[in-house]
Amino acid sequence: MSETHISDIASHSGQDITIKGWLYNIRSSGKLMFPEIRDGSGIIQGVVSKKDVDERVWNDFQRLTQESSIIVRGKVREHPKRPGVFELDVADVDIIQIAEPYPITPKEHGIEFLMEHRHLWLRSQRSYAILKVRAEVVRAIHDYLDSNGFVLMETPILTPAACEGTTTLFEVDYFDEKAFLTQSGQLYNEATAAAFGRVYTFGPAFRAEKSKTRRHLTEFWMVEPEIAYMDLDGLMTLSENFLSYIVQRVIEKRAVELESLGRDITKLESVKPPFPRITYDEAAKMLDEGHKKGELENAFEYGSDFGSPDETYVSSQFDRPVMVHRYPAQVKAFYMEPDPEDATKALGVDVLAPEGNGEIIGGGQRMVSHDLLVQRIHEHNLPMDAFEWYVDLRKYGTYPHSGFGMGVERCVRWICGIEHIRETVPFPRMLHSIRP
Ligand code: 4AD
Ligand code: MG
Numbered sequence: 001m002s003e004t005h006i007s008d009i010a011s012h013s014g015q016d017i018t019i020k021g022w023l024y025n026i027r028s029s030g031k032l033m034f035p036e037i038r039d040g041s042g043i044i045q046g047v048v049s050k051k052d053v054d055e056r057v058w059n060d061f062q063r064l065t066q067e068s069s070i071i072v073r074g075k076v077r078e079h080p081k082r083p084g085v086f087e088l089d090v091a092d093v094d095i096i097q098i099a100e101p102y103p104i105t106p107k108e109h110g111i112e113f114l115m116e117h118r119h120l121w122l123r124s125q126r127s128y129a130i131l132k133v134r135a136e137v138v139r140a141i142h143d144y145l146d147s148n149g150f151v152l153m154e155t156p157i158l159t160p161a162a163c164e165g166t167t168t169l170f171e172v173d174y175f176d177e178k179a180f181l182t183q184s185g186q187l188y189n190e191a192t193a194a195a196f197g198r199v200y201t202f203g204p205a206f207r208a209e210k211s212k213t214r215r216h217l218t219e220f221w222m223v224e225p226e227i228a229y230m231d232l233d234g235l236m237t238l239s240e241n242f243l244s245y246i247v248q249r250v251i252e253k254r255a256v257e258l259e260s261l262g263r264d265i266t267k268l269e270s271v272k273p274p275f276p277r278i279t280y281d282e283a284a285k286m287l288d289e290g291h292k293k294g295e296l297e298n299a300f301e302y303g304s305d306f307g308s309p310d311e312t313y314v315s316s317q318f319d320r321p322v323m324v325h326r327y328p329a330q331v332k333a334f335y336m337e338p339d340p341e342d343a344t345k346a347l348g349v350d351v352l353a354p355e356g357n358g359e360i361i362g363g364g365q366r367m368v369s370h371d372l373l374v375q376r377i378h379e380h381n382l383p384m385d386a387f388e389w390y391v392d393l394r395k396y397g398t399y400p401h402s403g404f405g406m407g408v409e410r411c412v413r414w415i416c417g418i419e420h421i422r423e424t425v426p427f428p429r430m431l432h433s434i435r436p
Contacts, residue, residue, distance in 0.1 A: 006042035009086045012076045019044070019088070022123070023068045025106070026061070033061050037072055037088070046072060046088040053091065060093050066105070067123070069096035118427060119436045129257035130423050133250055134412045140249040141223050144242055145200045150225055153192040155185030155201045161386035163187050164333060168207035181206035184405055187335070187390050189226035190366060193401055194393060200225040212431050213308070214420045215358060217409060219429035226403030232347045232365045235402040236323050239351050239361055240273040243321060247271040250415055263417040267355060270319045280327045280345070283314050305331040311358035318354060325349040334376040337365040349404070357414040363404020370394035
């Protein structure tokens with residue numbers, strides 16, 4: 001008798017197998033019981049027939065509670081009326097533990113309760129589907145970049161300087177100094193890109209986001225490619241190819257999970273290059289018209305950054321992600337290259353996902369000039385001593401280069417079509433929420 005994972009049950013039809021897992025649910029009808037057993041790789045329905053099993057086995061199944069841990073033996077059989085569906089004719093069971101009354105029952109629970117029990121809620125089919133999609137997104141990210149000449153470069157988590165503004169820093173004591181949890185690996189990536197040409201970093205990023213929204217975490221995972229001698233147009237081409245690859249790959253490998261989440265896959269099928277490219281000015285005009293037509297509640301103030309309703313409005317005009325470029329320099333980070341045709345604009349791009357998801361990628365062309373970079377660091381009141389090495393990169397073979405960051409959770413939220421980002425990571429970290 002071999003030990004088998006439910007995910008490859010089809011190749012064991014007719015065989016006696018052993019499954020190690022948990023009781024998901026059980027129904028009974030007279031002399032039959034139908035336990036649903038899950039083992040992490042899937043769920044299978046068992047059939048326990050009173051006349052075919054020992055009395056001890058029958059009694060054991062009657063004692064089992066939801067999420068009891070069990071080792072079950074039986075024969076795999078294709079469902080007589082549903083080809084491709086397999087069941088287990090149960091012969092025997094070993095009980096590892098009869099679980100205490102499980103707090104998460106098939107009835108509806110409030111989200112707060114579920115989040116408090118996240119360590120158990122992970123076992124639900126919904127969490128299962130979302131986190132399997134996430135794992136596929138992560139694999140697709142690595143596969144795309146690894147097979148396109150990018151070299152993985154880990155950048156530090158403990159850093160002396162802010163990359164994305166000083167208002168969202170998490171401070172830690174670093175011996176006799178202050179340090180911060182990284183907001184982005186970008187600055188270090190700009191150094192590794194000068195050494196390796198095309199690089200990416202992929203790790204956690206931390207931001208003390210002080211408002212509760214459906215798309216902000218305080219700890220999230222970000223992938224950041226950085227490319228020597230690439231300009232903004234090249235970066236937009238990379239962004240659309242990268243995102244399309246990820247989405248098509250998830251459709252190919254995780255259609256079952258997407259369907260179980262009720263995701264309309266046709267909306268994802270259109271995610272193919274080219275993506276529309278519009279300037280900030282064009283987007284601002286769109287928002288103006290939307291407001292005049294009454295489709296957008298608040299008027300957009302030209303020169304400011306887009307709010308969430310603005311992003312939703314702009315992105316809902318398109319059936320695939322839209323790339324908005326050339327933002328006013330004042331709303332973007334200190335390191336962005338100015339547009340040579342209009343120095344008030346920065347050569348940055350945000351990729352807004354459709355269906356109201358908003359920004360999932362932010363990036364742009366980096367500043368080449370040493371002197372202008374120094375000036376910007378002063379203008380942003382950033383501590384020069386922490387940036388000296390970064391400025392150095394502009395002294396020793398400064399070079400045009402571009403890169404972006406994509407938040408994995410934002411991407412998963414969009415692909416899965418779910419409301420809130422908290423479900424896209426096993427243990428979300430948000431404002432005032434750090435348990436479990
Ligand atoms: O636009 P952001 O702030 O850009 C940067 O950090 C650049 N340094 C990246 C680069 O060019 N290498 O963040 C990039 C992306 C956002 O588009 C979003 O997907 C995600 O990171 N992100 C968050 N995701 C979840 N929670 C948050 N609080 C996030 N903040 C940013
Ligand atoms: Mg951004």
